């Protein structure tokens with residue numbers, strides 16, 4: 001994440017931390033960890049809000065939930081997972097074929113994640129338009145998605161990144177770093193990153209403390 005302090009332990013003030021892209025060798029590793037932290041911050045925020053509603057401490061803010069679901073849906077699918085699949089995973093398969101099963105599973109999770117976030121989106125729509133009797137279905141979908149995505153990110157951080165550090169060549173890292181810094185494909189470039197940074201900041205400004213700086217509810 002960028003060097004700005006997190007907001008009260010919640011969504012970091014500095015957006016999705018893309019400033020870290022000016023960092024050292026293997027900067028792709030820092031970018032991946034940054035992007036995971038941004039996603040985790042929004043997931044934690046959603047869980048916090050869901051639990052506050054369940055405990056009767058908060059009312060639903062559907063605009064905020066909608067922005068959070070959109071971010072969790074669009075950011076990994078458009079920016080994060082394609083870079084992992086096309087660069088990091090492809091090169092790791094090549095240099096260390098024994099990682100094939102692990103990478104097969106993680107690539108399948110990239111596809112499955114799209115279906116799972118669709119379920120959260122549909123549950124949110126039913127809760128918004130169908131009323132409080134649909135709250136527990138929405139809460140369960142958020143909890144299930146967060147558990148799924150944390151497991152996915154943990155496997156990448158604890159298994160894939162150490163293997164990549166071990167087996168990728170300096171030329172491989174140069175290719176992966178370029179891709180993650182947004183220099184390879186316009187789809188991954190500054191404009192795409194800026195869109196998510198803006199959305200991330202919007203979420204932080206809509207969300208109430210302690211997860212953001214928005215109004216108390």
Ligand SMILES: [Fe+2]
Nearest residue numbers: 081084152156
């Ligand atoms: Fe992934």
Ligand SMILES: [Fe+2]
Nearest residue numbers: 080084153156
């Ligand atoms: Fe990832």
